[in-house]
Amino acid sequence: MSNNNSVTFSKEELARYNRHIIIPEFGLEAQQKLKAAKVLIVGSGGLGSPALLYLAAAGVGTIGIVDFDVVDDSNLQRQVLFGVEAIGKPKVEEAKKRLEALNPHIKIILHNTQLTSQNALEILKDYDVVADGTDNFPTRYLVNDATVLLGIPNVFASIFQFEGQVSVFNQRNEKGELGPNYRDLYPTPPPPGLVPSCAEGGVLGVLPGIIGSLQALETIKVITGVGDTLNGRFYHFDALTFESRTFNISRRDDNPINGKNPTITALIDYEQFCGVKAVEKPIKEITPEELYNLQVKGEAYQIIDVREQSEYDIVNIGAELIPLSTVSANADRISRDQKVIVHCKMGGRSAKAIRELEEKFGFDNLYNLKGGILAWIDQVQPELTKY
Amino acid sequence: MATVIIPTPLRKFTNNTARLEVTADTIDKTVNELTLNFPDLKKHLLDEQGQIRSFVNIFVGNDDIRNLQQGQTAVKADTVISIVPAIAGGVA
Numbered sequence: 001m002s003n004n005n006s007v008t009f010s011k012e013e014l015a016r017y018n019r020h021i022i023i024p025e026f027g028l029e030a031q032q033k034l035k036a037a038k039v040l041i042v043g044s045g046g047l048g049s050p051a052l053l054y055l056a057a058a059g060v061g062t063i064g065i066v067d068f069d070v071v072d073d074s075n076l077q078r079q080v081l082f083g084v085e086a087i088g089k090p091k092v093e094e095a096k097k098r099l100e101a102l103n104p105h106i107k108i109i110l111h112n113t114q115l116t117s118q119n120a121l122e123i124l125k126d127y128d129v130v131a132d133g134t135d136n137f138p139t140r141y142l143v144n145d146a147t148v149l150l151g152i153p154n155v156f157a158s159i160f161q162f163e164g165q166v167s168v169f170n171q172r173n174e175k176g177e178l179g180p181n182y183r184d185l186y187p188t189p190p191p192p193g194l195v196p197s198c199a200e201g202g203v204l205g206v207l208p209g210i211i212g213s214l215q216a217l218e219t220i221k222v223i224t225g226v227g228d229t230l231n232g233r234f235y236h237f238d239a240l241t242f243e244s245r246t247f248n249i250s251r252r253d254d255n256p257i258n259g260k261n262p263t264i265t266a267l268i269d270y271e272q273f274c275g276v277k278a279v280e281k282p283i284k285e286i287t288p289e290e291l292y293n294l295q296v297k298g299e300a301y302q303i304i305d306v307r308e309q310s311e312y313d314i315v316n317i318g319a320e321l322i323p324l325s326t327v328s329a330n331a332d333r334i335s336r337d338q339k340v341i342v343h344c345k346m347g348g349r350s351a352k353a354i355r356e357l358e359e360k361f362g363f364d365n366l367y368n369l370k371g372g373i374l375a376w377i378d379q380v381q382p383e384l385t386k387y
Numbered sequence: 388m389a390t391v392i393i394p395t396p397l398r399k400f401t402n403n404t405a406r407l408e409v410t411a412d413t414i415d416k417t418v419n420e421l422t423l424n425f426p427d428l429k430k431h432l433l434d435e436q437g438q439i440r441s442f443v444n445i446f447v448g449n450d451d452i453r454n455l456q457q458g459q460t461a462v463k464a465d466t467v468i469s470i471v472p473a474i475a476g477g478v479a
Contacts, residue, residue: 158474
C-alpha cells in the first residue's frame with residue numbers, strides 16, 4: 001500500500017472510477033491506494049461473491065482468491081458470482097472469468113487449493129489485507145492466526161440463517177496500537193455437534209449479499225484509510241428483526257496468540273483444535289445397494305428419516321419422519337426386534353441420531369444409510385429429485 | 388425488567404421468542420433465570436462447570452461483560468442484554 005504517488009491511471013480507468021474520485025473524502029488518492037493494494041479473499045462462496053464483485057468493480061489492483069470447491073447448483077441461491085454454465089467447474093476459475101469481464105484493469109491471482117496450516121503463511125504473506133468469508137471454524141481460526149503472525153489486517157464476516165457478523169481484526173490504528181482479533185472475541189470454537197451444520201442450518205440467500213457487501217466496504221476503508229473501520233468493534237445484524245448492533249471489543253491479556261503470554265507461536269492443527277478430529281465410536285452402516293437387496297428379499301426392517309419436514313416434502317423414500325431434534329422423544333416408535341435403517345440427506349445427522357439413541361436407550365439394531373438419501377438416489381432411484 | 392435478545396440459533400429453545408424480559412439484577416442471575424425458564428438453553432450457554440461458554444459472548448448495552456464485572460455485571464430495568472454465539476458461515 002506504499003508508493004501510491006507513482007500509481008497512474010489510463011483515460012479509461014479515470015472514466016470508470018469517476019464516481020469515486022469526485023467524492024471529496026475519497027478522491028484520486030484513495031483510488032490510487034485501491035489500485036496499489038493486494039487483497040486476498042478466502043472463500044468465493046456466499047460472502048466472497050459480493051465482496052469480490054464490489055472490490056473488483058472498485059478497482060482493487062490485485063485480488064487473490066482461495067477456494068478449492070467447484071460450483072454446485074445449490075450454490076446459485078446466494079453465490080451471485082456464478083451462473084448455470086459454471087456448474088461443475090472450479091469456483092476460482094469461474095470467479096476470475098466473471099471479475100475480468102467486470103474490470104479488465106485489475107489482476108486476479110488464483111489459489112485453487114484448500115487453505116491449510118502448511119500453506120497459509122506462504123499464500124497470505126504477499127497480501128496487504130485478508131477478507132475471511134469461509135464457512136467453518138477450523139479455517140476461521142487458521143486465517144485469524146495466520147494474519148496475526150504475519151501482521152495483516154483481517155476483515156471478518158460470518159453468517160448463519162438470518163444473522164450476520166462483521167469486524168476488522170488485527171488492524172493498527174493511527175497511533176500504531178494493534179486492535180483485537182478473533183481469539184479476543186471468541187477464545188475457543190463451539191464443540192462439534194452443538195451448533196447445527198450447514199446442511200441443517202441453512203441461510204437466507206440475500207443475507208450473505210448484505211454482509212459480504214459490508215465486508216467489501218470495510219476492506220476498502222482499511223486500504224484507503226477513509227472513515228472509521230470496525231477495528232475494536234463487532235457489528236451484528238439480525239435480518240428477522242432488522243436490528244443492528246455494534247459492540248465494543250478489546251484485546252485480552254489471555255489471548256493465546258498475542259496476549260501477555262502467548263502459547264501459540266506457529267500455526268497449529270485447527271481440525272484438532274476445533275474438535276473435528278475427535279474420535280467417535282463407530283456405528284453400523286448399510287449401503288444403498290445393501291438396503292435395496294433387503295427390500296428385494298422382502299426382509300423385515302424399519303426405516304427412519306431424521307431430516308426436517310421441509311426436506312421430506314422435497315423428496316423421501318417412504319421412511320417414517322422423526323427429525324433429529326425429536327428422536328429421543330420418539331424413541332418408543334423405533335423398533336428393537338428388527339433392523340432399523342436411519343437416514344438423512346448425506347449421513348451426518350443420521351449418525352448423530354444413532355449415537356444419541358444408542359447412548360440413551362441402548363439400541364443395538366440401528367444402521368446408518370451410507371451417503372444418505374443423496375447416495376440412495378444416485379445408486380438406486382436416479383429418477384427422484386436431488387436437492 | 389431488563390430485555391434479553393436471543394440469537395436466532397437459540398430461538399428454537401425459547402419458543403421462537405427473540406426478546407425475553409428478566410427480573411434479575413445481575414448477568415449471572417439473568418442466565419439462571421433463562422435456563423430455569425428454558426432448560427434446553429442451559430447446555431448452549433453454560434459449560435459443565437456452570438461457566439458461560441467461551442464461544443458465547445454476552446454484551447450489556449454495547450459492552451462485553453468480560454470488560455465489565457463478568458457475571459456480576461449489574462442489570463437494570465432498561466438494560467438490553469445481547470447473547471451472541473460464534474457463527475462460522477454454514478453455507479458450504
